[in-house]
Amino acid sequence: MSQYIMAYNLFLFDLDDTLLDFKESEKLSFYSTLKSLNIDTALDPIFESYQRENRALWKLFEEGKTSKDHLKIERFRKTFNLHKIDINPELASARYLDMLPENVVLIDHAVEICEWLKDKGEIGIITNGIHYTQTHRIKNSKIAPFISFVCVSEECGFAKPDVRFFEYSSKMVKNFSKNSAIVIGDRLETDVLGAHNYGLDACWFNPQKLSNTMQIQPKYEISHLSELKGIFK
Numbered sequence: 001m002s003q004y005i006m007a008y009n010l011f012l013f014d015l016d017d018t019l020l021d022f023k024e025s026e027k028l029s030f031y032s033t034l035k036s037l038n039i040d041t042a043l044d045p046i047f048e049s050y051q052r053e054n055r056a057l058w059k060l061f062e063e064g065k066t067s068k069d070h071l072k073i074e075r076f077r078k079t080f081n082l083h084k085i086d087i088n089p090e091l092a093s094a095r096y097l098d099m100l101p102e103n104v105v106l107i108d109h110a111v112e113i114c115e116w117l118k119d120k121g122e123i124g125i126i127t128n129g130i131h132y133t134q135t136h137r138i139k140n141s142k143i144a145p146f147i148s149f150v151c152v153s154e155e156c157g158f159a160k161p162d163v164r165f166f167e168y169s170s171k172m173v174k175n176f177s178k179n180s181a182i183v184i185g186d187r188l189e190t191d192v193l194g195a196h197n198y199g200l201d202a203c204w205f206n207p208q209k210l211s212n213t214m215q216i217q218p219k220y221e222i223s224h225l226s227e228l229k230g231i232f233k
Helices: 002-006 022-036 043-062 068-082 089-102 110-117 131-139 163-170 188-198 225-231
Strands: 010-013 122-127 149-152 181-185 201-205 220-222
Touching: 022 043, 022 089, 043 068, 068 089, 089 131, 110 225, 122 131, 122 163, 131 149, 149 163, 163 188, 181 188, 188 201, 201 225, 220 225
Parallel strands: 010 122, 010 181, 122 149, 181 201, 201 220
Antiparallel strands: none
């Protein structure tokens, strides 16, 4: 077992809620957006609606049932309709996407583990999202010096867990081998399932210690990023 573990030399990290705290970044950016648009009512209920609409649209996108351009606007349109807010959703979307890369919050131990892994192999980011937003969030974070490449679903044309996304990301690696690559991510239905379908090992980052309700089993499960040192020692 130890020899197999030591064979990993490609670490494919999900970005949101694995290395970067997207939930906190999202909240900061959303509130800043609404305040910049002079919305002075209670923001918490509006944000809760936005999160619900956003999750539903992302699920449709991952299933190939909607486009990224539609998602970016529609989540604001639906939220504003629910709360009877008379603001152009395209304006709100553009402002939000400008603010998101400026509100970067790291998951605990993210920098430490990336710095530690850089001497053990190559670190790539595989993320569903908007290319400009994701790449600039990484650029504005302290993990940037340790990342070799970034694969974003918008650029690829397919989203995790689609096997074609993983095929696309593998072409960014000079000497790719499935036996020496592992996916680390927080979502069973995208990161772990996608890795499984493509024939890669996966480590489920599960800080909330949720139950696994799917039939797939990750090779490893951790609740803190620092635990990766025990796996890749």
